[in-house]
Amino acid sequence: xxxxxxxxxxxxxxxxxxLTLAPGPAAAVNPNEMLKDPLLEKRAREISKVLRCLVxxxxxxxxxxxDLARDLRVIVRQRLTTGDSDGEVIDYVVARYGDFVLLKPPxxxxxxxxxxxxxxxxxxxxxxxxxxxRRNRRSAAAGGAAKATPLTADxxxxxxxxxxxxxxWAD
Amino acid sequence: MPPLPTRALYILPLAVFLVMAAYFALGLxxxxxxxxxxxxxxxxxxxxxxxxxxxxxxxxxxxxxxGDVTVVNVFASWCIPCRAEHPLVTELAEMKIxxxxxxxxxxxxxxxxxxxxALGDSYYATGADRDGRVGIDWGVYGVPETFIxxxxxxxxxxxxxxxxxxxLKNQIVPIIKDLNK
Numbered sequence: 262x263x264x265x266x267x268x269x270x271x272x273x274x275x276x277x278x279x280l281t282l283a284p285g286p287a288a289a290v291n292p293n294e295m296l297k298d299p300l301l302e303k304r305a306r307e308i309s310k311v312l313r314c315l316v317x318x319x320x321x322x323x324x325x326x327x328d329l330a331r332d333l334r335v336i337v338r339q340r341l342t343t344g345d346s347d348g349e350v351i352d353y354v355v356a357r358y359g360d361f362v363l364l365k366p367p368x369x370x371x372x373x374x375x376x377x378x379x380x381x382x383x384x385x386x387x388x389x390x391x392x393x394x395r396r397n398r399r400s401a402a403a404g405g406a407a408k409a410t411p412l413t414a415d416x417x418x419x420x421x422x423x424x425x426x427x428x429x430w431a432d
Numbered sequence: 433m434p435p436l437p438t439r440a441l442y443i444l445p446l447a448v449f450l451v452m453a454a455y456f457a458l459g460l461x462x463x464x465x466x467x468x469x470x471x472x473x474x475x476x477x478x479x480x481x482x483x484x485x486x487x488x489x490x491x492x493x494x495x496x497x498x499g500d501v502t503v504v505n506v507f508a509s510w511c512i513p514c515r516a517e518h519p520l521v522t523e524l525a526e527m528k529i530x531x532x533x534x535x536x537x538x539x540x541x542x543x544x545x546x547x548x549x550a551l552g553d554s555y556y557a558t559g560a561d562r563d564g565r566v567g568i569d570w571g572v573y574g575v576p577e578t579f580i581x582x583x584x585x586x587x588x589x590x591x592x593x594x595x596x597x598x599x600l601k602n603q604i605v606p607i608i609k610d611l612n613k
Contacts, residue, residue, distance in 0.1 A: 315574075316574065359571070
């Protein structure tokens with residue numbers, strides 16, 4: 262191993278390590294919003310991650326700097342400190358903003374197509390493919406053999422001659 | 433394989449594509465910023481708001497929104513679209529087909545009063561929601577928002593964003609007139 266090679270590989274390894282160890286996007290939660298109880302705070306963070314910020318839409322309230330997201334983070338923490346379960350806190354927000362506030366849509370009647378649709382389409386495709394391959398193989402087995410008509414007497418004679426003398430151009 | 437189903441099979445991907453394209457084209461016409469309200473056909477949340485500090489009136493509460501068809505307009509002095517919308521709110525209030533309440537959302541009282549003095553205060557009453565908690569109970573996520581409440585105190589319609597004269601004439605007013613029947 263040359264010195265240059267090991268230097269560049271060390272640099273690459275360092276870069277890879279830096280990229281892997283770099284924290285994700287910093288959460289928007291301010292230190293003064295945090296609860297003193299680390300367990301409650303941890304639950305609050307988990308809840309905040311599944312709730313959508315309605316102003317920025319594709320960020321959770323945990324990520325968003327929007328005013329409304331901050332208000333909702335505070336409400337989540339207030340409800341947790343008054344003894345709500347995680348589910349009750351989420352229900353409280355859903356009651357006001359609807360299912361849309363959940364980053365992961367709930368599994369229920371109205372969203373059945375959303376959840377099961379892709380699997381159904383994949384299964385349908387698989388079934389169609391299997392059916393197609395089977396039919397192909399069956400027609401190859403049945404139709405293929407039927408189509409191979411035996412050689413005529415003349416062809417038999419020519420074949421025998423070729424096998425014996427070799428091809429006319431083989432000299 | 434018989435020839436006819438095969439030909440139909442060749443057209444199938446195109447047919448599937450066309451159906452999906454039509455579906456997606458329909459989706460593109462919708463504004464993702466507008467979220468269907470979870471509160472439609474639900475009773476207004478219980479609340480009691482004080483008046484804007486230094487302003488007129490006694491604020492308003494959920495009890496004021498029962499008995500008649502009412503409109504609740506969420507506004508703030510820091511909200512630029514509210515400024516554009518405000519003449520229409522005045523127009524609606526002057527039609528006298530429903531009391532129009534103003535919910536002053538997360539605003540500085542002095543700014544709000546100055547704003548109302550400059551643009552006109554035609555609200556039947558205004559309430560100050562300083563910390564935005566009542567707004568959250570109403571599912572407010574972007575000001576301005578306008579709610580129509582029926583006689584029973586149920587939210588029947590919500591408009592997110594500034595009203596335009598077209599929206600006022602063709603959506604808001606007909607709904608209020610219909611609820612007034």
